[in-house]
Amino acid sequence: MIAIYPGSFDPITLGHLDIIERGCKLFDQVIVAVLRNPSKSPLFTVQKRIEQIRLSTQHLTNVEVDSFIGLTVEYAKLKKAQVLLRGLRVLSDFEGELQMAHTNKTLWHEIETVFLATSNEYSFLSSSVVKEVAKFGGSVAHLVPQQVALDLCQCYTETPLE
Ligand code: ADP
Numbered sequence: 001m002i003a004i005y006p007g008s009f010d011p012i013t014l015g016h017l018d019i020i021e022r023g024c025k026l027f028d029q030v031i032v033a034v035l036r037n038p039s040k041s042p043l044f045t046v047q048k049r050i051e052q053i054r055l056s057t058q059h060l061t062n063v064e065v066d067s068f069i070g071l072t073v074e075y076a077k078l079k080k081a082q083v084l085l086r087g088l089r090v091l092s093d094f095e096g097e098l099q100m101a102h103t104n105k106t107l108w109h110e111i112e113t114v115f116l117a118t119s120n121e122y123s124f125l126s127s128s129v130v131k132e133v134a135k136f137g138g139s140v141a142h143l144v145p146q147q148v149a150l151d152l153c154q155c156y157t158e159t160p161l162e
Contacts, residue, residue: 001027001028001082001083002027002029002031002079002082002083003023003029003030003031003082003085004031004033004075004076004079004081004084005030005031005032005033005084005085005086006033006035006072006075006084007032007033007034007035008034008035008037008040008042009032009034009049009052009053010040010042010043010044010049010127010131011043011044011127011131011144011148011151012052012053012056012127012145013122013127013130013143013148014144014145015087015089015118015119015122015125015126016087017056018118018119018122019085019087019116019118020032020057021060023085023116024060024062024063026114027062027083027085029062029063029064030060030062030063031064031065031066031079031081032057032063032064032065032066033065033067033068033072033075034046034050034065034066034067034068035068035069036067036068036069038069043131043155044151046067050067052147052151053065055145055147056145056147056148072104073104073108073111076108076111077108082111082112083112084101084111084112084113085114085116086100086101086114086115086116087116087117087118088117089118089123089125089126090123097113097115100113101113129143134149134152134153134155134156137156140152
């Protein structure tokens with residue numbers, strides 16, 4: 001069974017990685033799919049985010065990293081995937097995630113959304129929190145894969161705060 005793990009991953013965090021690793025044990029293949037979202041202005045380009053995810057998942061044999069634009073269910077059909085994998089952190093994630101899962105089901109009744117509860121240590125972790133800490137010079141080495149920590153450091157050194 002093939003699962004798509006769609007998201008912004010701007011950048012990938014250890015919370016995302018935890019979901020990917022656990023997803024790899026449940027499914028034959030996990031496709032981590034970076035959404036090309038024209039309405040968001042991300043810190044990292046899609047290409048850079050793909051590179052970061054590839055480097056962080058090198059130890060996993062059944063992961064593919066890709067990007068897509070448009071409806072997730074159409075992308076899932078294209079990839080012959082039956083499952084959308086999503087992570088749940090806190091109660092506030094639940095409403096939006098449930099709405100999205102129901103909407104996707106109305107678009108394609110074959111699709112199932114599987115939620116994995118975050119591991120305790122990552123329940124507070126988001127890409128936004130990581131960017132906020134890095135922007136003000138805090139260490140994020142315990143929150144993101146090593147390469148991402150370096151990329152963030154470089155990013156904010158090149159564009160220092162005013
Ligand atoms: P999106 O813009 O689609 O929410 P994100 O990159 O923020 O993209 O998140 C992708 C998925 O990963 C979502 O299902 C989100 O709930 C989940 N996720 C994000 N951070 C964590 C975390 N720390 N632990 C578990 N799941 C997470």
